[in-house]
Amino acid sequence: MQRSTAHTKQPIITKVPLLCTKLGFGGYATVWLAQQTDNTYLESRKFVAVKITTAESSDDTEREAAMLKQVNSPNVLTLLDYLRLQGPNGCHSVLVTEVLVPAQCFLAVELEPKRTPAWCKSVARGLAQGLANIHAAGLVMGLFILEILFCVPQINQRDQRDVMQDLKLWGSKHCLPSFSRTSNLMSLLAYLILDFGNAHKAGELTRKFQCASTVCAPVLAFEVVVERTENPFIESPVDVWTLGAIYELITTSDLFYYLSMIERLESTMVQLNGYIPVSWQEWWSGLSNPPEVSASHADVFWEKWHAELRLGCLDHADTAALVRSLRKILVLDPEARPTAAEMLEDRGLLVRHR
Structure with missing residues (x-):
């Protein structure tokens, strides 16, 4: 070797x-x-x-x-x-x-009471902090999936025989150790960004463009699906869009319900923002049955999300701050999107305790 x-x-x-x-x-x-x-x-x-x-x-x-x-x-x-x-x-x-462990391995029923609003916000801040550090290093992740995995340092305190005995299957992946036996688990976990397969230096094209529909930002979805661009230019605001998956972390629900990229463009993405970008106007006018788009309709959409996010937030004020943060992250215009470093200063990602 x-x-x-x-x-x-x-x-x-x-x-x-x-x-x-x-x-x-x-x-x-x-x-x-x-x-x-x-x-x-x-x-x-x-x-x-x-x-x-x-x-x-x-x-x-x-x-x-x-x-x-x-x-x-x-x-x-x-x-x-x-x-x-x-x-x-x-x-x-x-x-x-x-060693990393998928989030599903510990977000079990017996651990749900420990999955507090403060803990969820800590995870969200950790993801934003990691992304800010990546951008500070002059890199762009380029369509990474926020699959939350955790470092489990306490595994190193255990004997190999015990670890192997506790190894259990979760779907198609093995999970370790058996977390139902682990005390103070939430305080020991660290949350990591790990998928650098699409990463590239800022200002350069990615070598091999890949776009999963579940994470593709609207500007890229438009370029790929509508304008048929094979290798679009990906900059750091695209990574920030992916932080919208914080919604999934808080609610444990899918953000876009596995819609195709074109379905997301025609419905959810536009309705979230309540307007059609100028460069999309010609395409939008050619749709056979486009949904109604307005600022008031967008407010109704976000009110629904407010109710869903409330279950994972400390109070209504905490929920309202998080909704404002998500509206900044999921804006259609990449230039209007805050940086990951700016999101760390945003009230919606502040960790509050009762």
């Missing part, structure tokens, strides 16, 4: 981490739970995650590793090491990181 020192934060590996079990897999990589056999990644870090990519995606992963190294933030995935592995199918990239 060869090691690329250009993308690492730790001393050279003397022993490769011992792979314990598969945590998940996709079309481009497989992620393993591993146990370090020496103290390469700090004595206190007993377990690490090892992501091994396919040979075909190895070059893209090397870029991802380089960008991860540029960002110093407690709310962004920490790259512990980057290696190259020669196999029968070619050269594979290997990323060693901290």
